Amino acid sequence: MYIAEVTGLLSFYKRVFPLFIYTFTYKYNDKMNDSKRELFRNLEKFYPPKGSLRILEVGCGSGANFEHYPTGCKITCTDPNPHFQKYLKKTMAKNDHLVYDSFIVASGENLKAVEDNSVDVVVCTLVLCSVNDTPKVLQEAKRVLRPVSS
Template sequence: MTFFMRFCTLIVNVLCLPLHLIEAVGLYKIYKRVFPICLYRISVTYNKKMHDKKKELFRSIPEFCKPGGQLTILEIGCGTGTNFEFYPPGCKVICTDPNPHFQKYLKKGMTENDHLTYDRFVVASGEDMGSVEDESVDVVVCTLVLCSVNNIPQTLREAHRILRPGGAFFFLEHVVADPATWAYFFQHVIQPVWYYFGDGCEVTRETWKHLEAAGFSDLKMRHIEAPLVFIIKPHIIGYAVK
């Protein structure tokens, strides 16, 4: 299947030549203005289907609050703020995203979730959050982000840096399927198109390997099959303690 998969992927890449050209000349940046609108609508559906999984995951967040203190959460790639409803009341939230055009939708999410305190919105990639101090947050949240960052290990190093000792990195990410499945085949074939549709999203990443090598003191991670389209059905979910 490997040769056939590569052949099919090559054909799709050829068909994507106009998209490759659009990115090469810088016109793809226009889509970054449109992408927040698309993601806002997609996120509503994703949250409905993944509600129980998210609720189960974020239930553990209060465990990482220092006694007598206010729990501080930093979310990498906050997007439209679809995780806010799952955060414990009274938390202080720092929002980061490399796309400044999300801010309009983020404000809507903040208004709808007034049980939280919002510190600031930082336009920054996951690989470079230099404006956030070392060991300054209790929890870092990252959902459906590691599929599109340019450098997963560097993003995890940044998360580790800004977490206080004993803090936790919470994640929920779609990953590559088992190589023995047709989902794996179609993930690789469709990837050239998916990259542009998802603003840099890659469905063929073995993200769990990077988490295992990131140097956290404890990693609690599960592989699950999400109730979603087969291309993004395989997920990993859990948290890692600094």
């Protein structure tokens, strides 16, 4: 990584990778559409007693999951690569059934910009295989989730 950073390859990679993912997302979603529909079909049962469903997507990339979220959800997106925001905005425009709160440049291990107990659902798809500390990501997810009322 150090050599890639010194030679400028890391910066190039961080700029090109989001374009690749944005393009790849369409092919991936075509193949995974039924599986994603099944994965996200129960999101509505997590709605709070009042208000809209608040979703935090960790490692949002270019927003590949947005089309599967229920109408009116409030989405907060995080990704450690700030260059995803350009492609995220394109996906947001295609999914106007959602309300977009913010894009936060942050790794899953450090979600300090997200308040405790502030979201109803945390989504991490194709992310946990690429983080440095999976238990820390899960700890952060638990911290930001609202307590379940019985």
